[in-house]
Amino acid sequence: MTTLPESARALIESGRLAHCVTIDPDGGPQVSAVWIGLDGDGDGEDTEIVMAHLGEHRKVRNLRRDPRITFSLEAAETNAIGMRHYLVVHGTARVTEGGAPELLRRLGRVYTGGEFPLPPDPPPDPPPGYVVRVRVDRVGGIGPWT
């Protein structure tokens, strides 16, 4: 477990897409772009990265089998030779049931700047879904967090 530097926390909460990697049953990478946020004490090691899914998508099933997960996010800044900063977070996930609509609404405001219409086209009673909670193991990439 590790503590996220403040610069990494700020990027995670800035509404930049996270490229999320889990491992398929055949050992190959499964990749999708996701909305993520933080949950927990701002300074403590108990802060987790969270994401929400209304259905039991492939990444959720993958994480039940192999909890290793990696996120990669671009920053706006570049370094002295023009290479863009990016943050890689390696973590360990646990899948919890329920709470997805609430977290999607919270993240939707950050990512879309408005009220996100929960798909499909919003249902009157969205399923409780799944919240994936990720403990941070190590941080990499290029930027002030490395």
Added chain:
Amino acid sequence: MTTLPESARALIESGRLAHCVTIDPDGGPQVSAVWIGLDGDGDGEDTEIVMAHLGEHRKVRNLRRDPRITFSLEAAETNAIGMRHYLVVHGTARVTEGGAPELLRRLGRVYTGGEFPLPPDPPPDPPPGYVVRVRVDRVGGIGPWT
């Protein structure tokens, strides 16, 4: 093998960072942001995605052992409910020796808009390095390519 749709080709050549996933020896994901380009006939199935490395970095060693590779790139557009388009390309890589400085200079002009100073601080005689050539197996994500 598959043919890249024109929309995917355009995104790959637009200078957006590619989040590149390879598989570590322990089966976990290794992720870094890379510069990529296309090489080959514009319409044919023989088009490959190419990237260059001056040293035998971990991703190059990983690809020698397990050639599965995935790239994920963000587009500028969003869909009707505010979700950003992104392209995922799954492919099979082969590592070739030499040619890295030339390809880095070509990609550097796309990605930085100028002449990229080859690290370290440019050497008078950069090592020939490695060019990774990726055959496209399938395409995913959200956008006109799916």
